[in-house]
Amino acid sequence: MSVIEMSGLRKEFTVRVKAGRLRREKRTVTAVDGIDLRVERGEMLGYIGPNGAGKSTTLKMLTGVLMPSPGEARVCGLRPVAERTRLAMRIGVVFGQRSQLWWDLPLRDSFELLRHVYRVPAGEHGARLARCRGLLDLDEFLDTPVRQLSLGQRMRGELTAALLHGPEVLFLDEPTIGLDVVSKQAVRGFLAELGRAGDTTLVLTTHDLADIERLCHRLVVIDHGRVVHDGSIAALHSRYGSRRMVVAELDAALPRPPELPGAPLQRVEADGHRLVFALESATVAEVVAGLAGLATLRDIAIVEPDIEEVVARLYRMTAEAGGATVTGAP
């Protein structure tokens, strides 16, 4: 059985828009527009999309905070809104932009309170906390009130808080937003470690695609509330034609651009001293061999496809094709 199932999941909001001095018009905005998705146990799913695509709204519906307009969602076999309290025992949630800790209490007290709220036996709680303390270096600020923590420290606290009851599913909504490089690495390293154990399902929304590359095997891209891609990162690259590049530095510029089978020339830079080829059917070795016969090679670099570039292209494509899903209502 899938841990998370969504079928025809939708969310509509009614907003009032100014339509004159006093008159206001009701409009229905569709934030999530019919999502069908299944996530299996132990999967690490990257859930991305441009701002306003419906990522957070989906997460809020899956965690029972928001009522779906129509559509069905099951998490751990439970209906999120109707069985929210039971579901809360089995999932963990981290919202990067909101805190779940108690502002006035030291982290240590927050954790102790969570033990009672989630009714976790002291032994289990202690073992999980010890593990998080080790992996996330919590010890130096465990007695500091949450309001005095830096963002990076607080996020490490939030992650711990979300895991102390041993959730089956962990939802992370932009967990690395605003973090510095070191804190980001700490958070990613920790999540990777969690994923390796294989018993926690992870759903991660982010704008930082390095998070996804590092952590997720499966990538779901949504835009205007619809799924526009579901598959691996490699599949995304092949679908949208992103290729590895070979950058060759030559001693002297060639009289005319070389033609190598299976590796079309993309750009000529530095007055012809630098050539950039895209790898289609040719291998790196074939490109190097082909070039070596034509000129003296000074240097060769291989550039991996840039996921940001692919995703940006994907967002632009869907924006042109989709348009706004806003419909007027009387």
Add this chain to the structure above:
Amino acid sequence: MGSVTATVAPPTNSNVTRSIRTFGAIARSGFRRYATYRQAAVAGVVTNTVFGFLRYYIFLAAAGAAGRVAGYDREQLATFVWVGQGLLAVIAIWGWTELADRIRTGEIAADLLRPVHPVTSYLATDVGRAGYAALSRLVPPVLIGLFLFDVYLPHRGATLPLFVLSVVLAVVICFGCRYLVNATAYWLQDVRGPLILWTLCSGVLAGLYFPLGFLPGWLEALLRYGTPFPSLLQIPLDVLVERQPAPVQLGLVGVQAGWAVVLLALCRLVQRRAELRLVVQGG
């Protein structure tokens, strides 16, 4: 043969114990959260004391030469005022907008993600807060009253325990009212309007600005049974100064219990309705 199988306690029992334990843990954390702000407590005590003098002398003037007004003598008025000044903070009649703020900012989402009903969890926190207020905010004005004025001390043995019960119920009732006022934020976003209405009504109708005995008997009765306001201050203070015979006072505390149940049920109902239409804005 002949062995006796031990009966296993029904699971509901252990569930109740665990629920009480959870409630207790949240209440303890509420106590600790409010205990962080010591200067605020000192500032509050000073304000309460200043207004205590003001109220006492106004009531005393109303009592006039006869020394009695609306069934209170001077000593009873002193107790009414000084214990009342302390109770204001214990029931936290004004100034609580935590829930409304969390609804407006969307932080409420974090409360909904806990396995404890939000009404239960906020109530537990409030009980802890009231416990801290009883130590830090009730004791000082009571001591001032005790040292500077002739106050009325209860004569009946049952009065003190009944007063404690009455205060606990007043805390629950006040919490229920404040929760409902705050919950209007689910619909309005901005709760300043309801909050002003609440501040006005609670001050006048709870017996703070004047003991409700100043009003005609029928009006006092109407307020007492028809609204929760007198249950906030007037009833606990009447119990303490033994304004009515003991059986009547027991009945009044029964009225409070009724209001506590009604308000908590209403809070849960409103919370459920709100969740169906909740919009948590922003990412």
